Amino acid sequence: MAIGQTMNEQITGVSSMATRQLLAELVKEYGRISGRRVAIESVGGVDAARRVQAGEPLDIVVLAADALDRLAAAGRIDPASRIELVRSGVAIAVVAGAPRPEIGTEAALRDTILAARSIGYSTGPSGSHLGRLFERWGIAETIAPRIVQAPPGVPVGILVARGDVELGFQQLSELMHLPGIDVIGSLPPEVQIITTFSAAICMASRERDASRAFLSFLASPAASPAKLRHGMEPA
Known part of the structure; x- marks a missing residue:
């Protein structure tokens, strides 16, 4: 001491x-x-x-x-x-036991997001990045009614687990320990964001x-x- x-x-x-x-x-x-x-x-x-x-x-x-x-x-x-x-990188989750959509490439991820009933992300760095990504893809206005932004301090995975969100995006560290969800993978390398x-x-x-x-x-x-x-x- x-x-x-x-x-x-x-x-x-x-x-x-x-x-x-x-x-x-x-x-x-x-x-x-x-x-x-x-x-x-x-x-x-x-x-x-x-x-x-x-x-x-x-x-x-x-x-x-x-x-x-x-x-x-x-x-x-x-x-x-x-x-x-x-x-820390961004991962994607669905409710436990749900079918796992294709997310392995940028094109596949874009199609999966367009097909999703609802998309959830946070108010943190991952949410800001996704907003810019949707703008770049030209789909921001199309999916805007289906976006659910988790309140500050509320893990996106909780919204996924209780069925409020079909497809949830957040830092892997915030998703991996939550019950009731399956982490299906990370953002494809070409669109991944690493937050320090x-x-x-x-x-x-x-x-x-x-x-x-x-x-x-x-x-x-x-x-x-x-x-x-x-x-x-x-x-």
């Missing part, structure tokens, strides 16, 4: 939902090896960024890289503390040294197996 560190220190943070399961595992492991307590709340990415922007007394934030760029520009995070955590999720210390942090040590653990090789287990690649 470092000089001056007490067992009462607690690192607090906020993250988007994509890294929720991963961070839960890594927080538990870090507590076991360090004795430090870490509490990270996972919410919708827009809400997480808003809370940091508002100056909430949080120690760390974990968000998509572009969201951290905006927080850095606003002076809300310490740019020198920033680490790249994971790279990063972490940084908030300027409002009261535990800078402890937070820096935790981020070092998140970026270390020791954290890599957990990242892979949760459908992401170490960044």
